[in-house]
Amino acid sequence: MSESVLMKGNEALAEAAIRAGCRYYFGYPITPQNEISEYMARRLGEVGGVFVQAESEVSAINMVYGAAGAGGRVMISSSSPGISLMQEAISYIAGAELPCVIVNMCRGGPGLGGIQPSQADYFQATKGGGHGDYRLIVLGPATIQEGCDLMATAFEMADRYRNPVMILGDGMIGQMMEPVVFPEPLDLTKLPPKPWATSGNEGRKKNLISSIYLDPEELDAHNWRLEEKYRKIRENEVRYEILHGDDAEWFFVAYGTVARICTAVMQKLRRQGIKVGLIRPISLWPFPDEAFEKVIDRAKGFLTVEMSTGQMVEDVRLAVDGRRPVYFYGRTGGAVPTPRSVERRLREMMDGKVPSQTDYFDRVGGAAR
Amino acid sequence: MSQVTVFYGLYGSGKSEISINYALSLARQGRAVTVVDLDAVTPYFRVRDVREKLLEQGVKVVAPKESVRHADLPVLPEGIRRVLMHGEGDVVVDVGGDPTGARVLGGLRDALRPGARGLFVVNAMRPFSRTLDQAEEAVRRVTSAAGLPPSGLVSNTHLGDLTQMEHILYGLEFANSLGSRLGIPVVMVGVPAHLRSEVEKTAESLQGVTPLYLERYLLKPWETEE
């Protein structure tokens, strides 16, 4: 029998985290990511790990801060409103340079919103969310298998850069089922030591995990040192996929679930001889500017499709830098762009029926539905 | 004679697709069928999401009303007890996964018509039911939470789009072994529609177990034509 298992996205990410050496998980229930907590509650004990359901997301992420500071390989997951509650501690974690993995199975917002899938936390994930100059490494898987493969990368990068890494999924990625093949469990004894951790100062000078710098000069230096680290990450950790970059003239730009929809539309249109391609950012921060350089000479235009009112499209515009028209199509609140509406929007763009360079939101009763 | 059939099992074993397809197969035989969406624990991919398609094909749907369809709440359908007790024709009940989901039925146990049968859906490609020990434990936990002892198994071993004949056959063997341990028969085997001709070519391959050919109804957004 094959090694494949049929997994729900949430369960798969949890199992992948365990195989990537995660032994500590702190969480608080919120739909649509509860299967992660439930899976961890069941499985972590079997591998000598610890699961704690905290009293709130605020507390859970602070447990992560403590556990990461003490040297544990630690993960937390939540969905949009819960991630908002965690922003304070995420800022502390980034400031104190602690490694951890944060999963956001994004749902519709703002506020309590709804439990259906969304990508409206892109700004929060990639531009901050908490206070201060800091960056999360943000990865947006489009398949469950990719989510599993990125999990090991996420933990490895978190350790290497001593920085929190976010896996930004959406409810659809969390709830759907696909077959996956899991990597072999990591040998925990081979993980690099963490001499900076608060493990008790027997035989060495004491360690301090902190983000406090009251001297402006010191804080300035600290922030520029962090920025230097982020520069290295920008240089080395850009991840993306280009489909049909060799001949396409029109490009979808989409990540996660929406990239799957755009891919289906792309395939259909290509069968009709229309030269459509796709740029799929996998690292949402650092954003893959270089992907656009590779196709800019031939591209006639880019259609960014998101489950938001237009967030990643701003990064697309920065990358394209006015050289080509950038269009946008979005649905929000759990409404998922349908293949038909995406196709219609692309055709309008190709026919020049969409005002170029301006936001083109799907207005009430809009033709795109 | 009309009957109440309850499908229960672990998360992701394929209960909803089985329920939908089973209800449709009964409808195609000209029977009056009601399918009950009793899943109070799964936020996406539920029977209520294809209510219209079922109605079009003559299957009644009892599910939480539209205004709370997307609510993050365990909402029970209105009139649920009446349907379980006095519903006309055949009633197919799709129960939420795991003991958590099965508990909902546990609370309605006394409303079930006599003769209601509980069919446990098992997918040997899913975590927590990959070994016979795990699956036996799962049957025990889910059916006791539901308050309805299992009268049979539904073999639904599959890998989504990657499902091959070998998975079906392996799953059937797995379900047979599980059935012998539990002393209950395997009454149905789920077969993805694309394997239909292959199964029909070698009719004996399913060892006499009735195949339920499965069209997929709970589609991902990129799998639809709309």
Place this chain on the structure above:
Amino acid sequence: MERRVRFNEDHCKSCELCVSVCPKKIIKIRTGLNRLGYHPAYVPDEDQEKCISCALCARMCPDAVIEVWRP
């Protein structure tokens, strides 16, 4: 001469809590300032013999300035 009560005067903030608890009333405040700008507490050499090494001063001191010894 060996002192029974020793003050790390550079760390003293002159709160005088030690003065208040000394049963022998031998702790004094210097007229000069220490590095921190406080008038540190001390026990004059001639009063060291009067110290009964009860260490109440040390137990009261918020800045761990005082160490106490006995013969």
Place this chain on the structure above:
Amino acid sequence: MIPVYTRPKSLTDVVSHYCPGCTHGIAHRLVAETIDELGIQGRTVGVASVGCSVFAYNYFDVDFQQAAHGRAPAVATGIKRVRPDAIVFTYQGDGDLASIGMAEIVHAAARGENITVIFINNAIYGMTGGQMAPTTLVGQKTTTSPFGRDPRNQGYPVKISELLATVKGAYYVARFSLHDPANIQRAKQGIKKAFQYQMEGKGFSLVELLSTCSTNWGMTPLNALKWLEENMVPEYPLGEFKTGEVS
């Protein structure tokens, strides 16, 4: 000469930022003495909070983590779960623990989290300049209760030890005062018990220490001790509220 009292070695040799006469210094010293006497310096991890004790990590020669306001018990939980052999303590003031961090402290206690909490109650916000604390006494004037705390407007002081003593997961909950040597000695014994219980794996322990803030109270250090004894001790009775089995 034979030493009767010497400076604890798990205190670092630096001058603290605390005001003259501030009892934070006494509390620090008692914790350091305890760490020395129990021989746990090499495996103790402290969690500093936000408030006047924000720099506590500078004064203890043990590993430390700085926590966000109110979250020290959650941070300590994370550390303890990763390092069950470490002796983990938080050091929190009344604004941090009894106001913004109320959920974290109650739930750490409810979980019977095997950590020790040192809780400094001086009835006022020190760090931010003398605002009302959840523990401010009725009638006490602060910069945000300029006419005295009026229960009709600002409610009543929160009694943390009494409250936590009702929580099953809490093993040891006690309140002491730092206003004179005898009480300080009792406080020391309480702190030591709390750490010992943690070493024995008994679960959650909290030691509340009634403390002064002479600067924000606007008093001399000596008068502040007197005010504490005469006003705070009657409102916040001293004693061990709970020493008991966590089932």
